[in-house]
Amino acid sequence: MYAVYFDVDGTLCDTRADLAATVNHTRRDLGLKPLSIPAVLSYVGNGAKYLLSHAISEAPIEAFDELWAKFKIHYAEHATESVTLYPGVRETLEELTKRGVHLGVNTNKPRFAVEAIFDKLDIRSYFGDAIVAGGDMSELKPSSAPLFACAEKLGVKVTAEDWMVGDSWNDLECAVNAKVKSAFCAFGFGNPKDIPYTLRLEKMTDFIS
Secondary structure (H helix, E strand, C coil), X not given: CCEEEECCECCCEXXXXXXXXXXXXXXXXXXXXXXXXXXHHCCCCCCHHHHHHHXXXXXXXXXXXXXXXXXXXXXXXXXXXXXXXXCCHHHHHHHHHHCCCEEEEEEEEEHHHHHHHHHHHCCHHHCCCCEEEECCCCCCCCCCHHHHHHHHHHCCCCCCCCEEEECCHHHHHHHHHHCCEEEEECCCCCCCCCCCCCEEECCHHHHHC
């Protein structure tokens, strides 16, 4: 049986408002004006530290560690305020589980935020321990290393029949690097750039149709 590896932000969950709130509360701590949601989202996808360094580029490099500590506090406070599952996600996860498909999560989002969101939305049971999040290892997507690590947690080998599902170029490039198929979530807020993909999803249930 094949495996499906899911991204989180813009794929399983609509986290736009919470990401913006986290960034803007941190900016307010520094006396900076808030950014628009689209501006914040333009920095999402490459991990929380990338988001922080680009969304608050006014902060000096030498203050980054202190800023990161503040950011994590706000992230924990706001990560689950407004988050919702995208339409059809639960239905899709249920159907794939019934089919015996192996399900994993491959995200650059920090583990504490992923676990809080999954617990709130009650979807953690679909994945068990097969979650590789930002900070779990030295490499992030688009490296294929996190996907292979997730496969190891599932107890399976990566094959060409597996899928990486996500809304961003780094999800699609991860699929290319891992030599698996890719599904691009057009309903998300990421950018595919010019990375090729196997399947385009206008809604998550397209994956099981």
